Amino acid sequence: MPTIVRKYVRTGKLRQDITFREERAPGSYMIVFYSTLAYARFVLGGTAPHVITARNARALRWVANSGHGPVRFARSVNHPGTKPDPFPERAMPKIGPALGELFARACKEAAEL
Numbered sequence: 001m002p003t004i005v006r007k008y009v010r011t012g013k014l015r016q017d018i019t020f021r022e023e024r025a026p027g028s029y030m031i032v033f034y035s036t037l038a039y040a041r042f043v044l045g046g047t048a049p050h051v052i053t054a055r056n057a058r059a060l061r062w063v064a065n066s067g068h069g070p071v072r073f074a075r076s077v078n079h080p081g082t083k084p085d086p087f088p089e090r091a092m093p094k095i096g097p098a099l100g101e102l103f104a105r106a107c108k109e110a111a112e113l
Contacts, residue, residue, distance in 0.1 A: 014040055022106065029106045031099060033088065046084035052077050 017037050023030040053076040054060050064072050 013037065014043060022102070024106065024110075029103065029110070031102055042082065043085050044088070047079075047081045049081040050079050052079050 014035060014037055017035045017040070018033060019035075020031050020033045023032055052060065059073040059075055060077060061071060061073050064070055
């Protein structure tokens with residue numbers, strides 16, 4: 001079984017899909033960031049090595065050498081897995097001021113109630 005090593009493609013869909021909601025309860029305020037994309041958890045948590053098998057076709061097809069080599073076909077391949085990408089942790093310092101503004105606004109609104 002061939003082994004595939006391929007970097008994921010950055011389309012920007014995950015970035016565009018991330019949104020937040022405010023959750024308020026007496027004595028608490030939370031800002032929850034989330035994505036509705038099915039693959040978001042795999043980007044954040046990574047994946048273990050696994051086998052990929054053709055389901056709706058007779059074979060898998062890919063271009064070797066990161067898209068610069070010959071076209072390859074196989075019924076199944078051993079995927080080496082992916083490393084986790086904890087990008088929210090890297091983003092927190094950059095969005096901290098905006099979070100502070102949201103929190104300040106929520107506190108002001110709560111005080112006016």
